[in-house]
Amino acid sequence: MLAFLPLDFLPEALRPWFVLAVAMVLAIVVALVIHRIGFLILRRITAPRPYLHAVVVGACTASQFVVALLALRVVLTGTPEDMPYTRGMSYFVTVLLILCVTWLANSSIKSLSDAAIRLNPYDVADNLLARRKLTQTRVLARSAHAIVLLLGLSFVLLTLPGARQLGASLLASAGVAGLVAGIAARPVLGNFIAGLQIAFSQPIRIDDVLIVNGEWGRVEEITGTFVVVRIWDERRMIVPLQWFIENPFENWTHRTASLLGTVFLWLDFSVPLEPVRKEFERLCKASPLWDTRVAAVQVTDTSDRAMQVRFLISAANSGNAFELRCLVREGLIAFIAAHHAEGLPRIRANVEGESTNPPPPRVVPV
Template structure:
């Protein structure tokens, strides 16, 4: 934009500065009005298109700032050289425009991730596919944030004459091999690549039920560097992403949320197993948490004092399985205690009388040769 026709080159720098300031204010006003009109048209034309509507909402402020800075940069490009502070203002505007574009790209990625999550809600009963998409979306979007931020910082450094070489090397570090050479933080790199591996191979997903270091919990959040596991008692375990790549762990919902639960009872050998089995099957049919797949009783062990009975039941998820096991355990103990109290575990001992003639002879009141012996002194 050439503004030489607005300026009189013979005038002083103060007059030029005032004219540039007026042109800048006009550019800001034009940018705000044009942005509002453009966003309104996009929303009207994209009615029913979730991705476009989400982008206009999430990236609204970033896109407006980019348009304002772009028009300001055009105004400053056409300003005369005698404008006070032109060099510094032009440089700051260029840096601000680069940062605004970086912010705009990040918000665009954010809008895509938000739209994908809206299209795949995971707060439903069968949410395996939704959780897979949610995990990939969050991990990949955060990786994209990192790369976009790295590129933005590199372009800012490229505007500095003294740091041009450093900025070029940092820009090259956006590549796979360049990141390793450009950043010395090995744990950060390990977690970054672990996040990409988790996004594609998916050993864990959002809302998965895990056993991590002996603790039962659900995956609450997956960030770019760590995983937040919500323990059953509402504690939070923070685990680095790389740990899930290098260590074995249990995932109870990797392919399905259904699970089997076991209840162990120790009974006396006199317990009537057929009656206990019939009661167990009856109570399973009355419990709503049972998913009607498995309801089996076995005598799995027998020791010298009692025998072990295993009650195996199925449930839709691990939380339901825990409650179902507790309900069955309480009912079966109460049933056996009321109907077969003799079948509760007991310790058997056989007491035999031991007769010692010498001891009997020395005892007070013992009979010796047909006569009772006097006791005492």
């Protein structure tokens, strides 16, 4: 190896190490040059394809370490077997190579997920498809990161002779033997499997509006073990992933964000409904919160004292529906108070057995 080098100035014991060091440096330089050329070519080829381009750019640093360590591994493979310490160096380089390959895989996953999130913004009006892709990307990316880390650690342990049994056990836990170990780790595995179910079946997505245990909130984050629900008053509810698989809940934006809202008023029987209906329609048309789909007035119930009138309205999302309900309620109460003050519920009573004549004067003896 590198026999053309003049080594007469070195002691006999140092000459193999000098040759090895020069070979390793040259191998790293050649590997990095090839990597640079390949990176420039791939970056140009994948420019029209945003996902592949993001992976190529995001994995550049990690791939540099991988090719450099591969070059070192090739050089160490060609060293004489009787050369001391090279076996330990080979093990060390192999472990570093496995760790860098794990880093490369995680960098590729992260770049791919970031590109998917960037190319599908969900801060738009019609964001159902974007939220579906965002949820799948985040959940699957976290699961992939965990699997890659587990495999990387397992292969590192398999490389070391003293820890080979432990590495084999870790690999087995990722396969069929994991079902046995899963009895003890049921909550962890249950949440992991629930995360995969949520990613594919998608009962919830990022930014979905939910009713969980009577609380209204939006899905703020989906992690590998729990869901963060941002409640309307800025509190955060932490719910395990498995809960959404095993319990019923309301999802107001599962198919579409548009909703129907209702306003109920109890009115006296003497209130004419036609003027109230016209005022209701005027309030809806005057508000930009109304999406023009539904505006209806119906008497839905009666009692011995009043009638219940339901005002049905539609809005593009739950926030607009709530604001529109409040606006319509305030406007109708003001209209009825101004034009039909007697129309609010009253209690009628007839008192019998009392005479309207004044009582006779009382005679007091002197």
